[in-house]
Amino acid sequence: MKAKKVLGDDADIVLADARYEQISKIIEASLVKGERKRTVTDVLDKVFLNKYVGIPAFFALLWAVFQFTFEASAPFMGLIEMLFAWLSSLAAQIPNEVVASLLADGIFGGLGFILSFTAPIFFLFFALSLLEDSGYLARVAFVFDKLMFKLGLHGRSFIPMLLGFGCNLPAIMAARSIEGKKDRLITILTVPFMSCAARLPVYVLIAGAFFASHAATAVWSMYVIGIVVAILFALLLRKTILKGEPAPFIIELPTYKMPTLWGSVLHMWERGVSFLKKAGTYLLVGAIILWVLSVLPWGVEAGSGDSLIGLIGQTLQPLFGPLGFNWQIVSSLVFAFLAKELVVESLGVIYGVGGEASIQAALVASITPVSAFALMVFTLLYVPCLATVGVIKKETGSWKWTLFAVLSEMAIAYLGALLIVGLGGLLGFS
Amino acid sequence: MVPGARQHVGNWPGKTVEKKEGSFSHKGVPLKLVDLPGTYSLTAAAEDELVSRNFIIEEKPDLVVDVVDASNLERNLYLTMLLLELDTNVLLVLNMTDLAKEKGYKINIDNLSQKLGIPIIATVATKGKGIAELKDAILKAAQTRITKKNALNYDKQIESLIDYLVAILTKDKNLPAKYPLRWLAIKLLEKDEQALAVAKTSAVSRELLEVVA
Numbered sequence: 001m002k003a004k005k006v007l008g009d010d011a012d013i014v015l016a017d018a019r020y021e022q023i024s025k026i027i028e029a030s031l032v033k034g035e036r037k038r039t040v041t042d043v044l045d046k047v048f049l050n051k052y053v054g055i056p057a058f059f060a061l062l063w064a065v066f067q068f069t070f071e072a073s074a075p076f077m078g079l080i081e082m083l084f085a086w087l088s089s090l091a092a093q094i095p096n097e098v099v100a101s102l103l104a105d106g107i108f109g110g111l112g113f114i115l116s117f118t119a120p121i122f123f124l125f126f127a128l129s130l131l132e133d134s135g136y137l138a139r140v141a142f143v144f145d146k147l148m149f150k151l152g153l154h155g156r157s158f159i160p161m162l163l164g165f166g167c168n169l170p171a172i173m174a175a176r177s178i179e180g181k182k183d184r185l186i187t188i189l190t191v192p193f194m195s196c197a198a199r200l201p202v203y204v205l206i207a208g209a210f211f212a213s214h215a216a217t218a219v220w221s222m223y224v225i226g227i228v229v230a231i232l233f234a235l236l237l238r239k240t241i242l243k244g245e246p247a248p249f250i251i252e253l254p255t256y257k258m259p260t261l262w263g264s265v266l267h268m269w270e271r272g273v274s275f276l277k278k279a280g281t282y283l284l285v286g287a288i289i290l291w292v293l294s295v296l297p298w299g300v301e302a303g304s305g306d307s308l309i310g311l312i313g314q315t316l317q318p319l320f321g322p323l324g325f326n327w328q329i330v331s332s333l334v335f336a337f338l339a340k341e342l343v344v345e346s347l348g349v350i351y352g353v354g355g356e357a358s359i360q361a362a363l364v365a366s367i368t369p370v371s372a373f374a375l376m377v378f379t380l381l382y383v384p385c386l387a388t389v390g391v392i393k394k395e396t397g398s399w400k401w402t403l404f405a406v407l408s409e410m411a412i413a414y415l416g417a418l419l420i421v422g423l424g425g426l427l428g429f430s
Numbered sequence: 431m432v433p434g435a436r437q438h439v440g441n442w443p444g445k446t447v448e449k450k451e452g453s454f455s456h457k458g459v460p461l462k463l464v465d466l467p468g469t470y471s472l473t474a475a476a477e478d479e480l481v482s483r484n485f486i487i488e489e490k491p492d493l494v495v496d497v498v499d500a501s502n503l504e505r506n507l508y509l510t511m512l513l514l515e516l517d518t519n520v521l522l523v524l525n526m527t528d529l530a531k532e533k534g535y536k537i538n539i540d541n542l543s544q545k546l547g548i549p550i551i552a553t554v555a556t557k558g559k560g561i562a563e564l565k566d567a568i569l570k571a572a573q574t575r576i577t578k579k580n581a582l583n584y585d586k587q588i589e590s591l592i593d594y595l596v597a598i599l600t601k602d603k604n605l606p607a608k609y610p611l612r613w614l615a616i617k618l619l620e621k622d623e624q625a626l627a628v629a630k631t632s633a634v635s636r637e638l639l640e641v642v643a
Contacts, residue, residue: 001594003619003642006587012620015584016508022582023507030542031503034534177467179476255529 041135041255048136054143061136063220065127069120070204070216076119081356084112105303105349106291111284113348114341116356117201118279122272124200128165129267133259137162142253152245153234154183157190161230164194165223166271168384172391182242186234188395189405192384193230193412195223197275198340202379205344209360210372218373222380229381229412278339286342290335290349303350323378323417324371333378339385370424374417382413456565461572464491470505472512474624486518487609493519493572500524500552501533510546511582517610521571522550523564528557592616595641602633618642 007014047053091103131137144158156178164171168191175187195203203222207215238244293309300306305314305327313331320330332346351359363372383389383406393402450465466485467478474480486494494513498506503524513520522543524530530537543550551567553560583589595615599605605614609628617625618638629638 001591001641003591006591007619012622015588015616015620018584018588019508019511019582020504023504023511026507026542026545027503029545030538032536032538034536039532177476177478179473 066216066220069123073119080116110287110345110349126268129264157187190230195226374420378417497523500530
């Protein structure tokens with residue numbers, strides 16, 4: 001007896017068809033479909049799931065999210081900053097010079113500075129929770145899925161990518177639900193381009209310094225660039241080393257619901273608290289290490305070019321010369337390999353106390369707006385943090401792919417920033 | 431005796447990749463629940479589907495609670511079919527019946543239950559409707575396993591292929607305790623990776639592969 005004679009080559013499809021046939025028979029006998037009432041969901045989906053309007057509508061909503069984040073968080077940022085400036089001035093009066101400097105410059109100057117960005121992170125999470133709880137984010141996955149499938153990519157990848165807006169780690173782990181090794185790999189390799197919450201403080205600091213009233217738009221553009229780069233990179237992988245056909249997938253679209261304030265606050269808290277935990281542990285240790293590096297060898301001016309942190313920055317600075325980054329920025333980027341918040345933290349330590357305004361003034365004095373935008377793009381695209389590298393290793397089970405991920409992200413970040421500088425030059429900005 | 435009931439809840443992909451456990455007691459009977467990744471199918475190709483499937487095969491839960499969107503039966507009953515094929519004790523929960531009503535659907539639950547050969551409970555989970563009935567039904571279904579006839583019979587030729595494979599599989603003494611044989615035979619016909627791997631290491635591998643390969 002040969003199975004092939006009966007079932008042909010696609011036995012799984014033949015059997016699946018038989019099951020669906022049985023299902024429709026059962027349903028026919030037990031279900032009456034009456035007049036369908038037009039629901040709110042139908043009306044909203046006419047817009048949000050529309051072939052042409054769906055994706056632009058998402059980007060427009062995202063823009064509104066950043067306007068809200070900026071406006072709502074500004075007063076809170078000011079308050080937190082005042083608190084740390086005050087603590088820092090108190091600490092500076094401690095008679096022991098080393099303790100005073102560690103507390104004033106390292107802990108309150110570095111860690112305190114990053115903590116003032118708790119406000120935009122929480123407000124962003126609040127806004128995204130509203131979108132998620134309303135049932136809208138599932139629609140976003142759906143419209144991008146259609147686009148990606150047309151491009152030959154696995155549509156299911158966009159859900160992990162959306163999760164990446166919060167933190168890349170769970171997003172990379174969520175790629176497990178994707179069928180097929182190649183599709184899973186493509187997703188794992190592209191998720192890191194999705195802008196996670198840790199990158200937000202960097203954007204807020206730089207955009208606030210250079211782009212004034214367009215700051216929210218500049219931050220928004222990072223999220224858009226992240227999505228575009230992720231899709232382009234996925235396409236490149238699909239056409240070269242990870243060839244294959246995508247499998248269609250079905251996604252359940254929940255009906256729209258009015259999000260509850262309490263529900264969204266709870267959601268925001270769950271996500272935001274992980275940032276606070278990180279601040280209390282890794283970023284605190286980071287601040288101490290950065291401070292040590294900024295005052296050694298003992299006796300040099302803290303955070304100057306003669307300190308260890310200065311030497312690291314100055315050694316690598318020529319590599320970043322074409323991008324217009326000074327050594328202060330270069331050393332902050334080196335430390336940010338561990339976690340992106342360290343860009344802000346190390347700038348806080350290097351430029352010393354004085355809060356956001358004085359650090360922004362120092363940045364404006366040392367780099368051009370085009371380089372500043374390039375810095376945002378670089379921060380967006382290069383390795384998100386050491387923990388993501390670990391998760392990529394765990395999920396791919398291969399050092400080869402992990403190394404590939406790290407190197408490709410570095411290369412894309414550098415090329416992306418270079419492209420910005422080049423375009424900026426062509427367009428006559430400097 | 432303490433029966434353990436395990437819950438299976440559908441979800442949109444990306445949310446539950448791993449199983450979660452919890453427990454509660456109803457009418458003094460402690461029940462253990464396991465929330466499996468929500469899927470529409472049970473193939474060996476996707477990791478979340480495999481997690482759910484292996485759990486059911488290996489742990490042999492007393493009951494699988496299959497929670498589906500009542501407003502979308504065509505799509506959701508596919509998983510129910512697969513669960514029945516896996517020879518599990520299934521309780522079907524038609525959730526979101528409010529939405530189905532809004533869409534103008536009238537579901538004859540008794541008829542559906544009889545056709546599928548399993549108990550069915552209707553709920554609106556967001557409003558807590560039907561939850562008390564669900565708990566009763568879980569307890570009852572977990573304690574009294576109904577032996578049902580096959581919910582799905584394929585056409586004669588396929589059925590005789592399945593019977594032929596089952597006859598071969600029965601000869602391997604290790605298999606019947608581990609796998610529902612009819613299910614394993616169907617998966618072999620589908621060239622399911624996991625089933626083929628089982629076939630290759632079995633004592634009757636040559637006979638099996640002769641049919642399937």
